[in-house]
Amino acid sequence: MADYIVRATAADNQIRAFAAVTREMAEEARRVHGTSPVATAALGRLLSAGAMMGVMMKGENDLLTLQIRGDGPIKGITVTADSHGRVKGYVGEPGVMLPANAKGKLDVSGAVGKGFLNVIKDMGLKEPYAGQTALQTGEIAEDLTYYFAVSEQVPSSVGLGVLMNHDNTVRQAGGFIIQLMPFTDEAVIDALEKKISEMASVTSMLDGGDTPEQILEKLLGDFGLEINEKYPVSYYCNCSHERVEKAIISIGKKDIQEMIDDGKPIEVNCHFCNKSYTFDVPELREMLKKSK
Structure with a gap:
């Protein structure tokens, strides 16, 4: 499945949503940087988020930068994205190795550590927009959920995942961002929170064969889901x-x-x-x- 993002609405435009499959992008980042499994997972998650947040921007030349500055051994992550689904990024220490966490998963939180998330949006104005929030877990999805709530005052749910093969290549990668508009009905909010709490992980859905459209159907099908647009995603560096x-x-x-x-x-x-x-x-x- 080639990488892409879908944009959707639900509940009569009370909900907007994005979902992405980004396996090829995450694998290209791993190949370019020679990242360890935990560094690949961390970078792949932030790249997926950057791709979806990039296409949220309206302008042709708008640019987004996501920076995680933590005290963990990965020594920070930087991702930039444009509004066309083109993303690039790097980690400070690509070779970092850590034992699995208590759940037997790649310890992204341990690699990232405590610190801050910076979000910078260059939209052609005199000064770029810049927001900063403290990292909540270092798992990246929860940190972005907190950022949206605090810095942009948009209640959101962010899901991100990277699943590795035994040979340390990327098996699956992707994510979703679901956001509530200010006028969302309380009953819709309660029903959506329940639905999200019951969902399987992003990577298990992708590994089971679900497309971004099917992931959103599972999350928002009960709310009158409407798929609006589809964007290709690629790992792209414009240096020369x-x-x-x-x-x-x-x-x-x-x-x-x-x-x-x-x-x-x-x-x-x-x-x-x-x-x-x-x-x-x-x-x-x-x-x-x-x-x-």
Whole structure:
């Protein structure tokens, strides 16, 4: 099943919902970064959330950044997404290994630790929107549920999951976000809370063959579910030789001159896709002419 997100409404627009399958995206992130199973699970969850939150944005050029800054051994996670389902991300320590948690599952919470979740939305305004909340569990889904309630005042339920194969490749990945509008009827809220509490995990539903549409049908079928749109999802990095060159130019003449004085080529590595870009001394001299 190719990765995609569906957007839906239910209960006469009192509920809006998103569900995604993101196995290929999570596997590409694992391949690019060589992440351990627990790092793959943590990064895959935040990538899935980023993809769904990205398509919530309206503008063609809107950008979302999710940052988890925790004191755990994974040393933080960063994900960026646009409004077209294109997502990229990385973890601070991709090789982190931890024993299973008390439930016998990958210990994402232990890897993340205590800290903060930052959500930054660049929507073309003078200043980007930035919200920060304390991590509640480090499991990521619960932390995002808390963020939506506190920072955006939108009651939400977030479900995220990554299931690994025995060879440490990604078997399943995906998630859902369900949000209540301000005018939602109390009876609808109570019935929805009961339904969510009875649901199987995201990965068990995906592993059982459910599509994002079928996951939402299980959650919201009793509320008059309407599937509205479908978006492709991909792991996509837009770095290039030209973009890296512009970034070097932006650091200023003094630092570029120091690189030239060293007399050696420099190598710049992209955090998101691990590509490396090399610039020799003549190229640095040309950049010096363009810098301020």
